[in-house]
Amino acid sequence: MASRIYFDHSATTPLDPRVFSAMAPHLSSAAGNPSSPHHEGRQARQAVEFARGQVAELLGADPAEILFTASGTEADNLALLGALRARHLSESHIITTAIEHPAVLETCRALERRGVSLTLLPVDGHAQVDPSALCAAIRPETRLVSVMAANNLVGTLQPIAELAAITKAQGALFHTDAVQAAGKIPLNVKYLPADLISLSAHKLHGPQGIGALYVRGGVTLDPILFGGGQERGLRPATENVAAIVGFGMAAALAAAEIHSEAARLSALRGRILSGLRARLPHATLLGHPVERLPGHLCLGFPGHEGDMPALVIALDEAGVAVSSSSACSTAKAGAPAPVLQAMGLSADRARGFLRVTLGRFSTERDADRFLDLLPQAVSSLPSTRQAETFSATPG
Numbered sequence: 001m002a003s004r005i006y007f008d009h010s011a012t013t014p015l016d017p018r019v020f021s022a023m024a025p026h027l028s029s030a031a032g033n034p035s036s037p038h039h040e041g042r043q044a045r046q047a048v049e050f051a052r053g054q055v056a057e058l059l060g061a062d063p064a065e066i067l068f069t070a071s072g073t074e075a076d077n078l079a080l081l082g083a084l085r086a087r088h089l090s091e092s093h094i095i096t097t098a099i100e101h102p103a104v105l106e107t108c109r110a111l112e113r114r115g116v117s118l119t120l121l122p123v124d125g126h127a128q129v130d131p132s133a134l135c136a137a138i139r140p141e142t143r144l145v146s147v148m149a150a151n152n153l154v155g156t157l158q159p160i161a162e163l164a165a166i167t168k169a170q171g172a173l174f175h176t177d178a179v180q181a182a183g184k185i186p187l188n189v190k191y192l193p194a195d196l197i198s199l200s201a202h203k204l205h206g207p208q209g210i211g212a213l214y215v216r217g218g219v220t221l222d223p224i225l226f227g228g229g230q231e232r233g234l235r236p237a238t239e240n241v242a243a244i245v246g247f248g249m250a251a252a253l254a255a256a257e258i259h260s261e262a263a264r265l266s267a268l269r270g271r272i273l274s275g276l277r278a279r280l281p282h283a284t285l286l287g288h289p290v291e292r293l294p295g296h297l298c299l300g301f302p303g304h305e306g307d308m309p310a311l312v313i314a315l316d317e318a319g320v321a322v323s324s325s326s327a328c329s330t331a332k333a334g335a336p337a338p339v340l341q342a343m344g345l346s347a348d349r350a351r352g353f354l355r356v357t358l359g360r361f362s363t364e365r366d367a368d369r370f371l372d373l374l375p376q377a378v379s380s381l382p383s384t385r386q387a388e389t390f391s392a393t394p395g
């Protein structure tokens with residue numbers, strides 16, 4: 001039986017075996033609590049601090065600027081709530097975009113319910129923010145601007161260096177949710193004037209349930225959780241040592257391979273796209289044609305948006321994992337995707353897409369098998385059999 005093809009890396013990535021090996025000793029019964037003064041505790045502390053250095057290096061940061069959190073979602077919450085809590089909320093203004101992940105968007109809405117004034121920047125048809133829109137929206141009372149580095153649904157990259165520079169010139173804090181971008185495109189805080197950056201290990205072949213927040217030296221946050229004093233009092237809980245070690249190794253591997261992997265995945269993406277143009281000329285690429293994550297494809301099938309969930313099931317049965325909705329979407333199944341609507345797609349067109357996202361273990365063979373299986377899956381859909389309008393050329 002042919003092995004399965006996993007093309008859903010934006011949802012989560014398989015653990016790299018080298019990451020697993022690094023984690024394994026810390027899952028054994030000898031693992032200590034990093035706050036304990038005995039040998040086992042000291043070993044655990046050493047492992048956590050080594051991993052902190054590895055994650056810092058991915059961003060060109062100082063290890064003291066990295067806080068471990070339980071997820072990317074928690075890092076986003078800590079960045080936004082932690083930066084705003086100490087302020088007079090009703091006199092504060094924050095800016096984000098209409099295409100953020102719910103971890104940012106819902107946190108901003110929670111702040112809005114507490115009296116903060118919120119501006120959502122629009123995006124263009126490629127899902128990109130125009131820096132001049134930020135210039136127009138930013139005001140003296142703007143405390144924080146949050147713009148994601150790369151969009152999870154369509155893969156578009158944002159001009160975050162420019163947006164951060166505009167924000168800093170106004171004296172506000174700049175946060176970027178780099179959960180999808182970290183380890184895939186270079187991010188270096190020596191050149192990127194961001195104050196706060198959210199990361200998540202499971203998007204870069206690390207374990208699930210561990211994230212990090214980069215906090216630039218000198219930036220102060222209020223805690224959103226209360227307890228012991230771990231992570232400088234900003235994330236009080238016993239550290240998840242094995243997951244932190246795994247995150248460190250995943251970050252080190254991503255940093256070492258970032259340029260070669262970006263080139264390899266872009267080529268693989270190009271191979272799929274040109275194969276698709278020959279086989280399914282009806283399909284369109286959503287998001288930016290060039291400024292996008294290397295291994296990210298988001299496809300539209302105009303007129304067949306409602307068929308996407310069935311297409312995902314047909315592909316799953318054929319051995320391919322892709323997605324037709326964001327794994328973290330708060331939208332109801334069949335409802336228009338807010339990101340696509342923000343890009344100007346009609347409610348009907350925004351109802352369906354096929355997200356195909358590649359990763360470290362994706363191969364040319366996988367890409368070619370996918371190109372064979374997709375037209376077959378398309379032709380098995382009830383609407384295709386009835387209407388013959390899907391332009392599927394089996395091949």
Ligand code: PLP
Binds near residue numbers: 073074076103148150
């Ligand atoms: N931000 C973005 C852009 C994401 O894609 C995700 C997860 O899909 C998150 C935040 C949340 O990360 P986590 O799953 O670690 O909570």
